[in-house]
Amino acid sequence: MAERIYVFKRFERFWHWSQAGLIMFLMLTAFDIHGTYTIFGFEKAVAYHTIAAWSLIGLWVFAIFWHFTTGEWKQYIPTTEKVLAMVHYYSVGIFRNEPHPFKLTQLRKHNPLQRLAYLGIMLFVGPLIWVTGVLYLFYSDWARLGITGLPLEWVATGHIVGAFMMLAFLIAHVYLTTAGHTPMAHIKAMITGWEEVE
Amino acid sequence: MKQPFIRIALLACCAGWLVANGPALADDAAPEPKPLKLTTTADHTKFKELQKQFNSGPEVTKACLACHTEAAGQIHRTKHWKWEYLNPDTKQTLGKKTVVNNFCISIASNYASCTSCHVGYGWKDANFDFKSEENVDCLACHDTSGNYKKPPGFAGNPVVKDTEFPPGSGKIIKGIDLSKIAQKVGKTSRDTCGACHFNGGGGDGVKHGDMDSSLAAPTKELDVHMDAEGLDFTCGTCHTSSSHDVAGSRYAPTAQDKQGARIRGKADKGNPATCVACHGNGPHKKEARLNQHATKIACQTCHIPTYARGGIPTKMVWDWSTAGKRDAEGKQITKKDAKGHIIYESRKGDFTLAENVKPEYVWFNGQVTYTLITDKVEKSEQRTPINKLGGSPTDGKSMIWPMKIFRGTQPYDPVNKTLVTPHTAGNDDTGYWKNLDWDKAITVGMKDSGHPFSGKIDFIKTEMSWPITHMVAPKEKALGCVECHSKQSRLAGIQGIYIPVRDNNKLLDTIGWSIVFLTMLGVFVHGAIRVVSSRKH
Numbered sequence: 001m002a003e004r005i006y007v008f009k010r011f012e013r014f015w016h017w018s019q020a021g022l023i024m025f026l027m028l029t030a031f032d033i034h035g036t037y038t039i040f041g042f043e044k045a046v047a048y049h050t051i052a053a054w055s056l057i058g059l060w061v062f063a064i065f066w067h068f069t070t071g072e073w074k075q076y077i078p079t080t081e082k083v084l085a086m087v088h089y090y091s092v093g094i095f096r097n098e099p100h101p102f103k104l105t106q107l108r109k110h111n112p113l114q115r116l117a118y119l120g121i122m123l124f125v126g127p128l129i130w131v132t133g134v135l136y137l138f139y140s141d142w143a144r145l146g147i148t149g150l151p152l153e154w155v156a157t158g159h160i161v162g163a164f165m166m167l168a169f170l171i172a173h174v175y176l177t178t179a180g181h182t183p184m185a186h187i188k189a190m191i192t193g194w195e196e197v198e
Numbered sequence: 199m200k201q202p203f204i205r206i207a208l209l210a211c212c213a214g215w216l217v218a219n220g221p222a223l224a225d226d227a228a229p230e231p232k233p234l235k236l237t238t239t240a241d242h243t244k245f246k247e248l249q250k251q252f253n254s255g256p257e258v259t260k261a262c263l264a265c266h267t268e269a270a271g272q273i274h275r276t277k278h279w280k281w282e283y284l285n286p287d288t289k290q291t292l293g294k295k296t297v298v299n300n301f302c303i304s305i306a307s308n309y310a311s312c313t314s315c316h317v318g319y320g321w322k323d324a325n326f327d328f329k330s331e332e333n334v335d336c337l338a339c340h341d342t343s344g345n346y347k348k349p350p351g352f353a354g355n356p357v358v359k360d361t362e363f364p365p366g367s368g369k370i371i372k373g374i375d376l377s378k379i380a381q382k383v384g385k386t387s388r389d390t391c392g393a394c395h396f397n398g399g400g401g402d403g404v405k406h407g408d409m410d411s412s413l414a415a416p417t418k419e420l421d422v423h424m425d426a427e428g429l430d431f432t433c434g435t436c437h438t439s440s441s442h443d444v445a446g447s448r449y450a451p452t453a454q455d456k457q458g459a460r461i462r463g464k465a466d467k468g469n470p471a472t473c474v475a476c477h478g479n480g481p482h483k484k485e486a487r488l489n490q491h492a493t494k495i496a497c498q499t500c501h502i503p504t505y506a507r508g509g510i511p512t513k514m515v516w517d518w519s520t521a522g523k524r525d526a527e528g529k530q531i532t533k534k535d536a537k538g539h540i541i542y543e544s545r546k547g548d549f550t551l552a553e554n555v556k557p558e559y560v561w562f563n564g565q566v567t568y569t570l571i572t573d574k575v576e577k578s579e580q581r582t583p584i585n586k587l588g589g590s591p592t593d594g595k596s597m598i599w600p601m602k603i604f605r606g607t608q609p610y611d612p613v614n615k616t617l618v619t620p621h622t623a624g625n626d627d628t629g630y631w632k633n634l635d636w637d638k639a640i641t642v643g644m645k646d647s648g649h650p651f652s653g654k655i656d657f658i659k660t661e662m663s664w665p666i667t668h669m670v671a672p673k674e675k676a677l678g679c680v681e682c683h684s685k686q687s688r689l690a691g692i693q694g695i696y697i698p699v700r701d702n703n704k705l706l707d708t709i710g711w712s713i714v715f716l717t718m719l720g721v722f723v724h725g726a727i728r729v730v731s732s733r734k735h
Contacts, residue, residue, distance in 0.1 A: 035685060035699045042680040042699065090724075095731040140490030153696040157706060164710030168717040175721040 007109040008193045012072070015063045016190060022056045023166065030163050053133055076119050079112050086113045090179070100181060104197050121169055129162035243381040252376035255319040255356055256332040261380065263331060270331035272442035278317045280328065281305075283449045288567050292449045298571050300516060300584050300606030300660045301399040304619035306647035311623030313354040315394040322353035324646065337376070338393070342384040345374055346393075350623065364625040388414050388424065391433040403510040407555060407602040408668040412508020420508050422672045436471045446471035451665055453496065453564035453589070454597050455479075473497040494695065496562075496597040498667050500677040504554045505602060505666050511539055511551035517607040519657035521547035522634045530634070545622075545631040547607075557600030557666045559689055561589035569660075571649050574615045577658050581605065582617075584662035591694025598692055600666040607659050609636060611644075613652030617660075619643040 008016070029052065032038060032045035040048060067073040085101035090113070093101070102111040110118065135155045138145070180186040181196065189195035242248055247261045263270055273279045282293035294312070298304045305312040306324070313321040319333045320326065327333065335354065337346045348356050349371055351363060359373040396402060396411045403410030418425040423435070437446045446469060455474035457466055469475065477497070482488035491500075506512040523544050525531050530544035535551070542548050565588030569575060575582045584606075589596035610617050621643035622630045630639035636655050644651035682689045687700040 033699070035683075035702060041678075042683050043678055046679070095727050097732070140486050151696065152698075153701065156696065156698055156701075157703060160703075160706055160710065164713055168713050171714065171717045171721060175725065178725075 003197050004194050005104060005106060005197055006193055007104065007106060007189055007195045009070075010193070011062075011066055013190060013193060015059065015066070018059055019056065019063075022052050022059065023170065026052050026056065027163070027167060027170070034160070034163075050137065053137070057130075075108070075110055076115055076122065078115050078119055081112060083112045083116070086111055094179065104195060109195075117169070117173075121166075125162055125165045125169065128158055129166065132156075132159035132162065238384060242383050245381070248377065248380045250377060252380060253358055255335055255337070255354075255376070258376050258380045259319075259332045259334055259336055262336045262383075266336075269336065269442065270334040273317060273334045274328065274331075275441075276317075276443050277447075278442075278444065279334065281316065283447070285450055285566075287450070287565055290568055290570065292568055296570065297568055298584070298617045298619060300604060300608050300662050301405060301513070302622060303608060303617075304571075304643070304647065306619040307621040307643045307645075308623040310353040311350040314348040314350040314352065315397075316354045319354050336383065337379055339386045339390050340383040341379055341390055342387065343379050343382040344389060346379050347374060351625070385432070386434050387432050391437075395433075399513060403506060403508075403512045405513070405604075406664055406668070407505040407512035408502065408664075408666045410506070410508060410510040410512070412510050413668065416508065418672055419675065420669060420671075422670050436475075438470045445469055448665070449566060451562075451564050451566070453562045453599060453665075454595055473501075494598060496599045498665075498670070499557075499559060499598050499600050501670050501673070502557070502600055502666050502668075503671055503675060503677055503681075504556055505600075505669055506553045506555050507669055507671075509553070511537075511553045512555065512602070513549055513604065514552045514555070514602075515548075515550035515605045516546070517548040518609060519547060519607045521545060521630075522636070524634070544634060555602070556688065558603050559598055559692055560587060560601055560663070561591055561596040561692065561694070562587050562599040562601075562665065563589040563593055563595040563597075565589070566663075569617065571617055571619060571647060573617075575610060575617060575658060576615065577610070577612065577656065581659045581661040584660050587663050591692075598689065602664040602666055604662045604664060605659070606661070607657050609640060609655050610658040611640075611652050611654060612656040613654045614650055616649065617658070618651060618655075619647040619649070621646065 026049060029040065029045040029049040032040055033042055033049060035042075039045070082101055089098065089101050092098075104111075132155045135142075135147075135150075136152075136159060139152065139155075142148070142150070177186040177190070178184070180189075185196055247264055252258045252261075259270070277283050277293060280293060281295040282291065284291055294305055302308070302312070309324075309326075310322045317335045317338050318326075318330075319335055320330075321333075335348075337356070338348065346356065348354055349363070356376065357363075357371045357373050358376060361371050361373065363369060363371050392409070392411060392414055395406075396409055396413065397404070398409070399405030403412075413421060413424055415426040416424045418428050423429050423431040434444075437444050439445065452469040452472050455468060455472040456479065457468045458474065459478035460466060460468070460470060460475045473481075474497075479492070480489040481497075482492070520542070521544060523531055531542065532540055532544070533542035535541045539551050540549065541551065567586045567588070569582060569584055569586070587601075589599075608617070609620060618640045620630050620636065620639040621628050622639065625632065627633055628635075628638040628642040630636065633639070637653070640651060640655060641653070677688070681687070682697060683699040685700065685702070687697060689697060689700065
């Protein structure tokens, strides 16, 4: 009989899904602005992208506060334990129907690869996008803020690099949600909060 | 548009009155309605000095000067009178008296025709007396009747008696009544300035592209400031004058105005005709980002989406080298396009016309250096600039400006390597327009301008830049972001700045999409193997 664990609390689920929606909308408008396709057109896409970005910043303020007050930030402390086992599982074990090497608990709800990936996103890709994005947004105030000698091209390039990395992450992330003990297990957990474990 | 209609209506009323009241002098009968809005404290019809017959322009001027004693002296100091301008930066002596362009080329030896646009009377050759007060033409700028005309060929004089011109042609130029015109003087208007400035280059809209007769009574869409039913600016609203000297110059334009809006009492020597002079340096209230754009981009770049928008085409190309063809009977040829605009004339060559033209864009710092008749030119694939614009992305003084670039092919002297000043207009046997003979025309013209001519003639490709600054559209019609922020950017040729989207890095995009593609591929392969292997178990 499968055991059920309450892993994702209400705020966390709200945070995840609103963030998911915002990021996908930011992606949609980003590549519209970039000229890859035209849905809203440059001008409107910039306006929507800006609104969505501010919304996400607001959401992050709450999320950071939540993580530190609840101590949930510790879920992202990287570990080397079982990393190789996870790599083995994703590259070999999963095809042989081997058991998942990671036993999920409320205190360790992310497997070691997840921890590394999310930490990478939060420490590298996220800040890259935010810093370049905010610089981009306040380009007209650079002189007043004393920012001189920074080429706009660098800022733009950083922002675009971040966007591609986030898109690649999004694809892998969505796929790996199907890699639970049943294909829908992780997704259900992210919706209901309850994860079934064997 | 309205004035002729009113005039016809008045005539009709007048005729009706005549029928009802028996014979009377038509002049006495016409009741002149009082203007609704008196903008002046003097009614010139009441001045005895003007209630007489004037047989020439100078006679009118003498009457004007009896009261306006200093006016002629003021005019004498202006470009409008001298047709001469010393550029303080380049030290070049410019002005219509000196420069050579790629339209009708030069005024030398063509004075009687060209000076129909001079604010003076009698400039028929190089010996014109620039000290004469009575030869100042007050009416050219101060006529409000719309009847004042100075036909080409009369050295800036109006025609007061019906005259056959050219002599023997059978064409009659109607004489005008200077007395009536003199009694109706007033402020300058779009019509008075436009009489010359709309017709630069020899016809309506030919030269500038952003100035033509459609600005006489424009709609809001054509010019948000001059909008005849709205703000109704005249030229003088921006081009303010002081002691008859009118602000604004194409010889030394203000490319970047950092002084902000002009306020009374604030000392400044800046050009009052710039956008900034009224709107200041941060005119965009909602979008700070646009004010940032405005630190590098001239207002005109976004706010004048296209020029020649009023239904009158402007000349884009003039090829003098094809001039001179005759038909089977030896007569001069004229070809017209579908809309009836001349595209070839034996006396002038081929033209290309265009309406609603997107400008070309350049970095411009206000410095203009002319290629003068004394400068050496070299025939090559590169067009010789008639006027070379200064500017770069890094000089701190340049803005991105819209330009009409007028391209021409014109005669030059391949031995002396100079441009030439042909004698074109004139009812004589050397004027090119009559005789189609370059040898005679250039020999006479170069003698008049006082420069050596080898006798050899070739044609050289030239270009001339005209900053676009009129025909300002309402803000809703200003350029959208995508006009520049796209791969087909209007600013494609602008170097030295990073423009998002225009300057997308292809390598970065290729690497980025490759990573995304490989991730997708990995996901699909992984997923496919999972599906296959799960069936085995």
